[in-house]
Amino acid sequence: MTDSSAVRFPSGAPNGWSLCAHYAGFTSYLASKGTSVPDAVSGPGWGSCTAGVSHFSASDIASRLVSGTPAAGVLLVEILYKYPQLLKLPVLTSVVPDPIPVYVYTIMPNAAAEPTPTSH
Numbered sequence: 001m002t003d004s005s006a007v008r009f010p011s012g013a014p015n016g017w018s019l020c021a022h023y024a025g026f027t028s029y030l031a032s033k034g035t036s037v038p039d040a041v042s043g044p045g046w047g048s049c050t051a052g053v054s055h056f057s058a059s060d061i062a063s064r065l066v067s068g069t070p071a072a073g074v075l076l077v078e079i080l081y082k083y084p085q086l087l088k089l090p091v092l093t094s095v096v097p098d099p100i101p102v103y104v105y106t107i108m109p110n111a112a113a114e115p116t117p118t119s120h
Helices: 023-032 058-064
Strands: 074-083 100-109
Touching: none
Parallel strands: none
Antiparallel strands: 074 100
């Protein structure tokens, strides 16, 4: 946050960063550092999943901050998951969607992400 305005990072990704959308870059970055891809994200589904859209705009985040506080970095983590019904009973699928959309988020202050002063 700078001067009561929010700047999303990375700036080229208006909806934020997504492992689905940036999987190839993520794995090549890890490889360049000599690190293997974690087992939790090495499955074939990650390269073909569809990135979700953030539910928060930069102005939404800015409106949640207390006025007059110093410039701060904020980390927003959103998780979108589609939980498939196991039994797929017609009685349930006619009322409850299959897969069931699950969405959770958290907003955390992050001192390491505090913006640095820039000359205008």
